[in-house]
Amino acid sequence: MDVSFAHFMAQVVSSPPLALTTLLTLGVIFVNGWTDAPNAIATCVTTRCMPVKPAIIMSAVLNFAGVLVMTHFNASVAATISNMVDFGTDTQTALIALCAALFSIVVYSVAASVFGIPTSESHSLIAGLTGAAIAIQGGMDGVNASEWVKVIYGLVMSLLLGFAIGWLTCKLVTLLFAGADRRRSDGFFRYAQIAAAAAMSFMHGAQDGQKFIGVLFLGVALCNGQPGVEGVVIPVWLMLLCSLTMGVGTSVGGEPIIKSVGMDMVKLEKYQGFAADLASSLCLLVMTELGIPVSTTHTKTSAIMGVGAVRRLSAINFGVVRDMMLTWVFTFPGCGLISFAMAKLFMFLF
Template sequence: MDVSFSYFIQQVCSNPALAITTLLTLGVIFVNGWTDAPNAIATCVTTRCLRIRPAVIMAAVLNFFGVFIMTQLNASVASTISNMVDFGGDTNAALIALCAALFSIVVYSVGASLLGIPTSESHSLIAGLSGAAIAIQDGIGGINMGEWVKVLYGLAASLLLGFGIGWIVCKLVTLICAGLDRRRANVFFTYAQIVGAAAMSFMHGAQDGQKFIGVLFLGMAFCSGQTGVAGVIIPVWLMILCSTIMGVGTSVGGERIIKSVGQDMVRLEKYQGFSADLSSALCLLVMTVLGIPVSTTHTKTSAIMGVGAVRRLSAINFGVVRDMMLTWVFTFPGCGIISYVMAKLFMLVF
């Protein structure tokens, strides 16, 4: 399989299906940077450690490096996404189904983000790919349950680890700083939280960037007549392309989502914001190294809940938590059904 940039450009210009797949994939990456990146810097902004614009610029740069560096060091998350479904032996039909999956992700993610509710593009991606695979295979035979199990592990781990590590880190910080002067401690945590937000932005790019690199890589394989990408090394130019688009998307920002995550759910002080950022970044690092795709939104919000629980459970606004959970619960059937319908329609039309 030729993965050179010149060959890719040649195929995009000569194959409309690959051109559409590429545009949709880059569109999803852009939307992901736009809607998910605010979660990484929400606590840093709402505790007034950074203004929104500098925070967004920092997140854009760190998202870029997160995608680029971690994909070179460990691309197991991208491999998991690429091998999660089987679109069958007809690579032309598979490419059309992949287009439908990506289209459904854009529709679902944009619709949810307009309501100001954090979305999980990770789960939208998984649901979209699964719905399209079911449509093209006329059954669940196209689902690789071995890889899907990793998704279930990630769903549980991001919730439990995010909450647990958030609680532990915040509790330790509280005990360590109990005798310190509050004013000096706040000065320290102002800078510490900026570092934590930077780490969270880096790991957001590392996790979510790999997922969409895997999708675009799969589209390239279909265009080349191959049904999979096993054993093929992801080219550097693809990492740079996807990381750049995510960085641009991040620069758009998302003030409403920052407010939902950083203010409405739990009122945080600087040391709590640092604890939430550090714990969620650590959780994402572990999941990325293990090759388990997780939702950065799940992880960050769970960490914030854990931090809030150190003070008291009533510090958490469970109304906002409930709305977020309902959004996540609807993602799999909602995006999956849209993808299934669109895949059937695309295959009928094209």
């Protein structure tokens, strides 16, 4: 299979479904960098370790690096997304269904925002691919259960592991620095939190960037007449394209999100912000190495809740937990059904 950039551009010009798939995928990556990436630096900004603009620039650069570096060395998350569904052997129809799946994510996200339903691009992507695969295969044969079950693991582990590592990290820091001078320890944790926020930004790129690389790579394969991407190496130009798009999206900003995650959920001090960022980075690293797609937002919020629980449970805003649960309840059936209907419509029209 020819995966050169020149061949890809020629296919984009000659194949409207691939052109639309590419446009939608890059658009979702851009929005992800814009809306999700600020979570990585939220605590760092709200504890006044860094000003907003330098933090956003740092996050943009490290999101770019995370997508590029981790995908080059371990593309297991991208492979999970690519192999999660089976669109069948008719690659032209499959490409149309993939296009419908991506379009459904946009439709669902807009509808959810109108009705105030919390969303996750990661979960919308998984639901959209699944709904389209069921539509094109006429049943559950379009779902690869051995890969899809990793989504279930991700839902549970992002919540439990993020909370547990956040609690343990904060508890350990509290014990180690119990007798330390407050002014000196604040100075230490200021720089430690900046380093942890940088790691979080890197791992956000590694997780979320790979998900959309997997989708776009599957579209390239389908356009080349290949029903799957197993055994094919992701080209460097594709990593660069997706990482650059996410980096640009991050650079746009996201100050309201920074306030929501860093201040509205639980008020954090510098050592707590460090513990939350370090815990969520470690959790994302483990999930990425295992090839399990997770929501970076939910991982970060779970880690923050774990940190808050060290002080007292009442320090946590449990409304955030409710929003996470609502995301799961609405996104999978909602976006999945829209994707199913869109795939049927697209296949009828085209």
